[in-house]
Amino acid sequence: MTWFTATTALLTVLGTAPAGAADTWQQVGTDSRSGVSGLAYEGRTEDGDGVNALVVHDNKKSGQPRLSRITYTESSTVIAPLAWDGAEPVDLEAVEPIPGMPGEYLAVTGRGILYRVKVVDTTATVVDYTPLPAIGEGDDFESFALVARGGMFAALWADRGAGTGRPATLYAAPLSFAAWGQPLFGAVSQRTYRSSSPAVDGTRHISDITVTDSGRIVVGSAGDAGDDGPFDSAVSDAGRVTLSAAGRVRITLAESPTVLGTFPGYKVEAVECLPGSADALLGTDDENLGGYVHPGRTGRSPSAG
Numbered sequence: 001m002t003w004f005t006a007t008t009a010l011l012t013v014l015g016t017a018p019a020g021a022a023d024t025w026q027q028v029g030t031d032s033r034s035g036v037s038g039l040a041y042e043g044r045t046e047d048g049d050g051v052n053a054l055v056v057h058d059n060k061k062s063g064q065p066r067l068s069r070i071t072y073t074e075s076s077t078v079i080a081p082l083a084w085d086g087a088e089p090v091d092l093e094a095v096e097p098i099p100g101m102p103g104e105y106l107a108v109t110g111r112g113i114l115y116r117v118k119v120v121d122t123t124a125t126v127v128d129y130t131p132l133p134a135i136g137e138g139d140d141f142e143s144f145a146l147v148a149r150g151g152m153f154a155a156l157w158a159d160r161g162a163g164t165g166r167p168a169t170l171y172a173a174p175l176s177f178a179a180w181g182q183p184l185f186g187a188v189s190q191r192t193y194r195s196s197s198p199a200v201d202g203t204r205h206i207s208d209i210t211v212t213d214s215g216r217i218v219v220g221s222a223g224d225a226g227d228d229g230p231f232d233s234a235v236s237d238a239g240r241v242t243l244s245a246a247g248r249v250r251i252t253l254a255e256s257p258t259v260l261g262t263f264p265g266y267k268v269e270a271v272e273c274l275p276g277s278a279d280a281l282l283g284t285d286d287e288n289l290g291g292y293v294h295p296g297r298t299g300r301s302p303s304a305g
Helices: none
Strands: 026-029 038-044 051-056 067-072 077-081 083-085 092-097 104-109 113-120 123-131 141-149 152-159 168-177 183-185 189-193 204-211 216-224 231-243 249-262 268-273 279-284 291-297
Touching (some): 038 279, 104 141, 141 216, 152 204, 216 268, 231 268, 231 279
Parallel strands (some): 083 123, 141 204, 204 268
Antiparallel strands (some): 113 123
């Protein structure tokens, strides 16, 4: 765990970080096709000093990369595109591992098409795909997270919102899978959410969601002034989610979200808590400026509630 705890760029102590700061951010792409729109933890490297993760790219044209694997350590990040076998998604924005199903992931597009994929070595194969339920008028999705308890699942996702006139809409529902692999959703509940940071025109109130082992909902929020920036981001403690033994999902959002860290100069679109710890990995999609990854902490140990 030393590669996380040794860094000074922890979310709990970081006030600001200048764009391109080499000691805290590592670049994984240099153009609009290689930004990090979502992150999914795969596991630690064999020597235990790094992390393997999958990242999705929001590319739209056939043949452009949809999914890559990064290997992150304190000193370097290596990225390798994966082959995509199956119907090509348009504009992937989030990806999440399915607990208890090694190598299987759910990835969602901006318009709400959910793909279930199986990753073996360097190939991702589409198992099935389906639209998210209860899509609202104008919804634009950049986030997806799963909660698991006793073999039951719940899913969280959100319309990102846009500035003062449109808060984010956070959706939640029980989730199961058909025998052939299709994701199936139960009754959907929804809550509105406004971020307190960044306070800029057009803020995307939820640019990603991750859930800690204790059920805390941690969200990224981002300001985007165009393909060349300037960008601005924050990560906040937004509330809690619980999944009962009967499969009921309950969302409780904080009246005043706690800002854990701010990131001027970057557009954070990926926030991934690592299982069994308070550690996290952030990713950015800085459009024409490429993408970066960054280690941090969610502020408490996983048992802190």
